[in-house]
Amino acid sequence: MKVVLFGATGMIGSRIATEASARGHQVLAVSRSGQSPVPGVTATAADASDLAKVTEVVAGADVVASACVPPRDGTEPREPFLALNRALVEGVRAVGVRRLVVVGGAGSLEVAPGRTVLDQPGFPETVLAEALAHRDALDFYRTLDDLDWTYVSPAADIAPGPRTGHFRLGGDRLLTDEHGNSRISAEDYAIAFVDELETPAHPRARMSVAY
Structure with missing residues (x-):
């Protein structure tokens, strides 16, 4: 399977690239630097917010994955990150790729009906x-x-x-262990992510991963 992975050099993206490559998939690692996160994995430089470039690099992919993160340079990140995701969607649409799997955040997970992690007192x-x-x-x-x-x-x-290789999958609810902790290693998260790349089990939905 040909996987085009944006944000491939980040903490999570590099582990997804490692996991997918180890399973024998053809991975194109995309980042602004163009560096390969894994020896032997083909890499290219592109900005995921550049629609023309996205369209170019995703052509021929079986699935596109994004491990991109919002800007962390002190600027307001919401609009730029939304624009980036819109460019990804328009790019995969333009070349007829049907599947896009995205590394998300935990803040919007529910801790109770109608209440999210973001809503909790003391959220950093x-x-x-x-x-x-x-x-x-x-x-x-x-x-x-x-x-x-x-x-x-x-x-x-x-x-x-x-x-x-041991973890739980969920949906919109924050998963916690018996002590109330919610955690996962990036390596185990990558297993669950690549499992979803290989065998789509959550189309048009959010899934969550935790111990």
């Missing part, structure tokens, strides 16, 4: 704008009915760690 102000940008992207994808998209939310805490 330092990551609020980024969390809202991810929520905006999810809201945008939910308006689409002509594309098989999947939005993959991680646990509240995702970081490099062991590849255990």
